[in-house]
Amino acid sequence: MDEKTEELRDLFLDVAEEETVTERQEETPGSLTxxxxxxxxxxxxxxxxxxxxxxxxxxxxxxxxxxxxxxxxxxxxxxxxxxxxxxxxxxxxxxxxxLLREEDAAFPFELRELRERLADGATPGDVAAAFDVDQSTVRRARRVQRAREEARTAxxxxxxxxxxxxxxxxxSNQLARDAREDGLQEATEGMENDIEM
The missing domain is CATH 1.10.10 (Arc Repressor Mutant, subunit A)
Structure with missing residues (x-):
């Protein structure tokens, strides 16, 4: 301790009733993770x-x-x-x-055509026969069409x-990793490794 610091410490101890000069930290540090x-x-x-x-x-x-x-x-x-x-x-x-992917809309017919036929009263079986596909393909296309319309509306x-x-x-995870790595690097900087092989 230098002379000024000692004087300040003595002055604090004269004024304060406590012997300690440190404050306990109440808040816990945050977490990046x-x-x-x-x-x-x-x-x-x-x-x-x-x-x-x-x-x-x-x-x-x-x-x-x-x-x-x-x-x-x-x-x-x-x-x-x-x-x-x-x-x-x-x-x-x-x-x-x-959560649509581009390839989800890849059908041997246009989704617009599917929507029009269904709007005109065609059944999924009618549509499947008209497009020469099975009904599971029509059901899948209807789900894609519905999801696209809902997503577009929103x-x-x-x-x-x-x-x-x-x-x-x-x-956040990347920042946490970087912070840990930086802290580790700072903590070990200047340390000598005394390893015998």
């Missing part, structure tokens, strides 16, 4: 969608959250196996959340929110 807010916001968006639209699958909120993360972080390849479901069920769950708001939330979570 707190995923809870992102999970809560994902849940909120999913529940809003479930209220606004009729879902084809009865997945739990947790499963839908995993689907959103998997869709934006890994793509859809292998997701069905990861969930232990078939591709059709995974597809229906994606349509529930408006200005793709839900998909954008999901993408932003997953990106925010990834960014």
């Amino acid at each position: 707190d995923e809870r807010p992102v999970e809560e916001r994902l849940t909120t968006v999913i529940e809003r969608m479930r209220t606004a639209y009729e879902f084809d699958t009865d997945w739990s909120v947790e499963e839908y959250r995993r689907l959103v993360r998997g869709f934006f972080e890994e793509g859809t390849d292998g997701l069905a196996a990861a969930f232990g479901v078939d591709e059709d069920e995974l597809f229906r769950a994606r349509m529930d959340l408006h 200005n793709d708001r839900y998909r954008d929110e999901f993408e932003e939330l997953v990106a925010d979570g990834d960014l």
Whole structure:
């Protein structure tokens, strides 16, 4: 301690009744890896969608959250196996959340034509015969069409929110990793390694 610091310390001890000169920190430091807010916001968006639209699958909120993360972080390849479901069920769950891929709309007919024929009173069987496809293809096309119309009506708001939330979570994790690495680097900077081989 230098002379000025000693004088200040003595002055403080004369005035204060306590012998200690340090204050205990009451607040705990924050965490860059707190995923809870992102999970809560994902849940909120999913529940809003479930209220606004009729879902084809009865997945739990947790499963839908995993689907959103998997869709934006890994793509859809292998997701069905990861969930232990078939591709059709995974597809229906994606349509529930408006998680469309470009190739989802690849049919041997235009979705506009499908909509027009159904509006004119044709049955799915009629449409399948007219387009020379099976009825499962028509059902799939109807799901894609419905999801696209719902998404368009909502200005793709839900998909954008999901993408932003997953990106925010990834960014938080990256910042946390960077902070840990920077802290470790600073802590070990200048240390000598005395290792004998």
